[in-house]
Amino acid sequence: MLGNFIKSALDISNLLWEVVGVCLVPALLYFGYCSKKYWRSAWWYVAVFMVLFAWGWRIYIGTNSTRYYMILVLPAMMVIFHLAWDGLKHWKKLSCITLLILFAVCIARDLRYNPQISGELSLYKSIGQDAGRYKQPLVIVYKESSSQIEYYSGVKTVGCQYYTDELDRVYEGLQNNLNVYHGLCDVLYICIPITKKYRNLDEKLKTLMPDGSVEIFGRSFMDRKNKKELLVLKYIPRKEKFDSSRVPYLINGDFSQLLSGDALRKKQEYFGRRAPRFISEKPSLPKNWEIYISLITRCNSLANVEKRGDKNVLRLQAHGSYVALISQYFEDKNPCVVYFKLKANSDSFVELLRQYYHPGIMIATMPLNLPAGKETEIKWHIPSEHNKKLRRIWIQLNSGDIEISDVKVQERNF
Amino acid sequence: MSIGITVKKYNFLVKYKQSIALFIIVIIAVILRMVYLIQSPIETRDGIAYINFTHKWFELGQAALPAHETVPPPLYCYLGKSLMYCGLSAANALLYINMISGILLLIPAYLIGRYIYNDRNAGLWFAAFAAVMPPLVEYSCVRLREGLYLFLLFWIVCLWIMTLKRVLWKLNAFIIGALCIPALYCRYEAVEFLPFVLVGLPLAMLFPNWQWKNAFVTAVLISSGVIVCGMLFYILPGMPDIFNIFYNRIFAQCLGTSLNPL
Numbered sequence: 001m002l003g004n005f006i007k008s009a010l011d012i013s014n015l016l017w018e019v020v021g022v023c024l025v026p027a028l029l030y031f032g033y034c035s036k037k038y039w040r041s042a043w044w045y046v047a048v049f050m051v052l053f054a055w056g057w058r059i060y061i062g063t064n065s066t067r068y069y070m071i072l073v074l075p076a077m078m079v080i081f082h083l084a085w086d087g088l089k090h091w092k093k094l095s096c097i098t099l100l101i102l103f104a105v106c107i108a109r110d111l112r113y114n115p116q117i118s119g120e121l122s123l124y125k126s127i128g129q130d131a132g133r134y135k136q137p138l139v140i141v142y143k144e145s146s147s148q149i150e151y152y153s154g155v156k157t158v159g160c161q162y163y164t165d166e167l168d169r170v171y172e173g174l175q176n177n178l179n180v181y182h183g184l185c186d187v188l189y190i191c192i193p194i195t196k197k198y199r200n201l202d203e204k205l206k207t208l209m210p211d212g213s214v215e216i217f218g219r220s221f222m223d224r225k226n227k228k229e230l231l232v233l234k235y236i237p238r239k240e241k242f243d244s245s246r247v248p249y250l251i252n253g254d255f256s257q258l259l260s261g262d263a264l265r266k267k268q269e270y271f272g273r274r275a276p277r278f279i280s281e282k283p284s285l286p287k288n289w290e291i292y293i294s295l296i297t298r299c300n301s302l303a304n305v306e307k308r309g310d311k312n313v314l315r316l317q318a319h320g321s322y323v324a325l326i327s328q329y330f331e332d333k334n335p336c337v338v339y340f341k342l343k344a345n346s347d348s349f350v351e352l353l354r355q356y357y358h359p360g361i362m363i364a365t366m367p368l369n370l371p372a373g374k375e376t377e378i379k380w381h382i383p384s385e386h387n388k389k390l391r392r393i394w395i396q397l398n399s400g401d402i403e404i405s406d407v408k409v410q411e412r413n414f
Numbered sequence: 415m416s417i418g419i420t421v422k423k424y425n426f427l428v429k430y431k432q433s434i435a436l437f438i439i440v441i442i443a444v445i446l447r448m449v450y451l452i453q454s455p456i457e458t459r460d461g462i463a464y465i466n467f468t469h470k471w472f473e474l475g476q477a478a479l480p481a482h483e484t485v486p487p488p489l490y491c492y493l494g495k496s497l498m499y500c501g502l503s504a505a506n507a508l509l510y511i512n513m514i515s516g517i518l519l520l521i522p523a524y525l526i527g528r529y530i531y532n533d534r535n536a537g538l539w540f541a542a543f544a545a546v547m548p549p550l551v552e553y554s555c556v557r558l559r560e561g562l563y564l565f566l567l568f569w570i571v572c573l574w575i576m577t578l579k580r581v582l583w584k585l586n587a588f589i590i591g592a593l594c595i596p597a598l599y600c601r602y603e604a605v606e607f608l609p610f611v612l613v614g615l616p617l618a619m620l621f622p623n624w625q626w627k628n629a630f631v632t633a634v635l636i637s638s639g640v641i642v643c644g645m646l647f648y649i650l651p652g653m654p655d656i657f658n659i660f661y662n663r664i665f666a667q668c669l670g671t672s673l674n675p676l
Contacts, residue, residue: 017548049614057606067460068603070560073549074571078526081540085531099539106546110446113453121456147462 019105020076027083034086051075119220120230121152126218127189127232128153138185140367142170142192143230149191158367160351168198173354173366174208176381180352180366182237183376189217190233196226205233240379253340253407255286255305255312263287276303286314293318301397313343313405318397338380338393340407344370348400352380354393370402432534436541440520443545447516451555457505461557468494469504476655488659489599490559492652505557512561516554519565520544522572529575544568559600566597570607577632578618587615587632591639595647599656611636 035048054071084102087095131137131153139157141149146159170192181188194201208214217234259267264285268275274292284305285291291314293301302317342350352366370376382393395404427434457465468491490511497507520541527533527540544550553560570593573586590611597604615636616629647653 020549049610049618053606053610053614057603067558067560070549070553070564071567071603071606073547073564074567077540077543077547078530081527081543085536085539103542103546106543106548107446109548110450110546110551111453117454117456147459147466148456151457151462151465 017109019102019109020073020080023080023083023102024076027079030083030087031079034082114224116221116223116226120222123218123220123230123232124149124152128155130217130234131155131187131189134187136184136186137189138181138187138369139189139191142190146191155189156369158349158369160367171204171208172383175383176208176210177366178209178214178235179237179240180368180378180380182239184368184370184374185237188235188237190235192231192233193222194229194231196228199229205231208233209235211238252286252288253409254405255289255314255407257287258284258305259287276301278302278304286312289314291316306403308403308405311405313403315345315401315403316397317401318399336382336409338378338382338407338409340378340380340395341375341405342368342370342378343375343403343405344372345401345403346372348372348402349398350400350402351396351398352378352393353396354382370400432538435538436520436524439538439542439545440517442542443517443520443551446546446551447513447554450551451509454555458556458558461508464491464494464508464557464559465504467491468498468508471495471655472498472504487559487599487602488656489596490562492599492656493562496652508557509555512554512557515561515565516550519550519554519568522565522568525572526568526575529572529579529581563597563600563604566593566600566604569593570597570611574611574615577615583628584631584635587635588639590615591636591641592643594640595643599647599660608640612640 051072054075058068058071080102084095084099087098127139127149131139137155139146139149139153139155140160141157142160143149146157149155150157174190178188178190202216205216206212206214214233214235217232219229219231222228222230264283267285271292276291276293285303286305291303302315304315305312306315307313348370350368350370352368366380380393471491472495490508493511494504494507497510498504500507502510523544524537524541526537528537530536550564553564570590573590573593577583577586577590594604594607594611597607612633616633619625619629619632648657
């Protein structure tokens with residue numbers, strides 16, 4: 001609580017507006033100096049009570065967005081105005097000049113033009129125009145929000161949950177993997193915001209797929225200082241051979257081995273509230289796999305191994321916000337390929353993620369929007385992890401109902 | 415002689431100089447907001463979410479959305495949806511609400527300055543300050559709830575000050591209570607207004623001159639405003655929609671129940 005209080009006190013100037021923050025310091029000092037005189041007036045009660053209550057309330061409910069602190073703009077204005085207006089009595093010239101400067105700065109800020117906005121907007125619109133030539137376009141956005149691109153381009157957009165501005169990580173996640181989208185779209189646009197240090201990496205990005213068919217569709221700066229740039233790549237996914245003839249070395253990838261009643265109970269106890277609820281009365285979960293739900297929000301995620309003909313499938317359902325997770329550790333640092341079959345029983349949103357340990361980093365890779373009834377084979381390339389030996393993959397269901405089967409991991413031969 | 419006639423001819427300018435000055439400030443505010451709007455054509459992420467929410471609400475006729483989608487406090491979108499019946503698009507309807515709120519906000523700003531300093535000129539300068547203040551200009555030009563929320567906030571504070579100054583204080587106390595409800599339906603955090611006005615204003619009324627009667631009457635009037643406006647929000651046509659969303663978003667999570675279980 002105290003940490004939040006101090007942090008929000010330091011952030012106030014940023015949250016409102018830097019100029020307001022700077023003016024607030026002398027204004028508050030002056031207000032404190034004058035408060036003895038004003039303690040009987042309505043003004044004093046209104047300002048002090050409102051500021052402390054609003055501020056305390058926001059700290060209590062733990063909000064840190066600019067918008068949540070907007071209530072403080074009124075008392076800030078009142079205190080600053082008090083300095084200027086009341087100061088007129090004592091220092092007429094100084095107050096007039098201060099007031100005029102303040103007004104001039106405010107108007108200058110209102111009229112400030114960001115030339116990059118029109119470039120960004122035209123980039124979004126050009127994605128929409130180009131996508132109009134295809135039947136099933138898709139945009140993947142490695143950005144905090146994908147809604148702006150979807151709104152202005154009119155193309156179906158999938159946002160990546162784990163945002164990173166480290167181009168190397170995005171590159172590693174995408175390399176050789178863009179064909180996962182074959183069948184889900186006929187053209188793929190990938191929007192990646194890149195920072196200054198990753199400029200001029202066009203050649204590297206063109207090698208995301210071995211055939212070199214990735215092209216740079218467009219780019220636009222996102223801020224006035226040209227520090228951040230939005231890069232749009234274009235790729236037409238192709239069918240990749242699903243070679244399952246090699247020997248898989250993943251344990252229990254076909255979900256044939258199930259946990260016994262005792263082991264199941266122990267696992268449920270181990271996960272506690274994160275343990276998934278079960279679809280059938282006789283629950284069965286596979287050995288060597290970890291399945292649990294997110295604690296972020298309340299949800300009713302379900303998991304169970306079910307029979308489909310002569311093979312087992314793992315069925316995951318996520319009702320609500322999040323999440324059924326499935327993961328397995330790999331103690332191998334060589335590059336490999338993960339194969340599995342995925343079937344969506346209803347419209348589903350799945351993310352394929354990798355996780356390093358030491359330090360623990362979650363790397364966003366492939367967000368997939370699967371329509372109901374869609375059955376697809378995924379070939380997921382996992383690069384070598386350098387010195388990070390322990391790692392695992394996550395198949396994360398954010399919403400919908402999916403069936404996973406025939407999970408295999410093979411060493412990559414290229 | 416001719417000077418005397420000229421002065422007499424334009425005497426109304428002197429008489430209404432405050433109103434004319436306020437009108438000029440409003441014109442400047444409108445121009446600034448229009449320029450800002452032209453320069454910042456990209457809508458914010460949350461603004462787009464509100465546009466989509468409003469559009470769906472209008473098309474479906476009800477605001478039932480899947481549970482995993484964030485449901486904003488519904489008043490802003492409800493007003494947007496209502497304006498859509500006039501033929502406006504969701505984006506324009508939401509923008510007009512904030513634009514109009516942002517301009518009309520100058521009236522409470524003027525009154526705040528005027529009643530705090532008992533000086534009309536102070537009111538004008540404070541209104542001018544509000545007209546050019548960048549956060550206020552920004553929130554008038556984007557499709558976020560803050561435009562409407564700040565408008566309500568300015569009115570609540572303005573009426574607060576007028577009540578303390580004994581200017582139509584009984585009526586103002588009632589209106590303050592009534593304004594708390596739309597503010598609450600505009601931002602969940604606005605629940606802070608309730609203790610702020612229910613306790614803060616009667617205390618402020620009580621303290622300077624120890625007038626118990628005034629404090630009691632103020633508290634009763636504010637509470638009545640809250641109750642009457644709260645009931646109106648449930649009784650008026652279309653308003654139960656708002657109540658259902660609000661209930662499901664806020665209270666159902668606490669109580670573990672839902673009016674529209676998915």
